[in-house]
Amino acid sequence: MSRLSILAALAAVLVTGCAKSDEVAPTGQSLYLRHCASCHGIGGEGDGPLASSLLTPPADLTRIAERSSGTFDEAEVMAFIDGQRSVKEHGPREMPIWGAVFEEEHRGERYRSYTALLHGRALTDYLRSIQRESD
DSSP states (O other): OOHHHHHHHHHHHHHHHHSOTTOOOOOHHHHHHHHTHHHHOTTSSSOOTTGGGSSSOOOOGGGHHHHTTTOOOHHHHHHHHHTSSOOGGGOSTTSOOHHHHHHHHTTTSTTHHHHHHHHHHHHHHHHHHTOOOOO
8 A cells, every 4th residue: 555545544534533423524626616716716717706806816726737847746735725835816924824724614623733734635636636738
């Protein structure tokens, strides 16, 4: 079993163990639609309903790999999501940083930091899945 498979299995166990018995862990797509689509658009192309109101247009998230010479850097994407890496388009630090938002959503629950990390992982996996092939 590969290291990635083991980590994925552990993540699934943690999410299952951390979720309330009547809740299902959100998918990367549902997290994206809830937190990102208003700016980046349903398809991730930067054309969400709030896009025109922003000073800097939202990035086309379907071209993350293309902008990085064909490589989808998971660690970099997760750092953008959880706030470890500053994103000037997201404004000053008072603006939502998704890692903190995910933790706040699970306040009072056991393992909220892990759950937040797993949400970031699910969102990263979803973003990988919507990458366009290079033209």
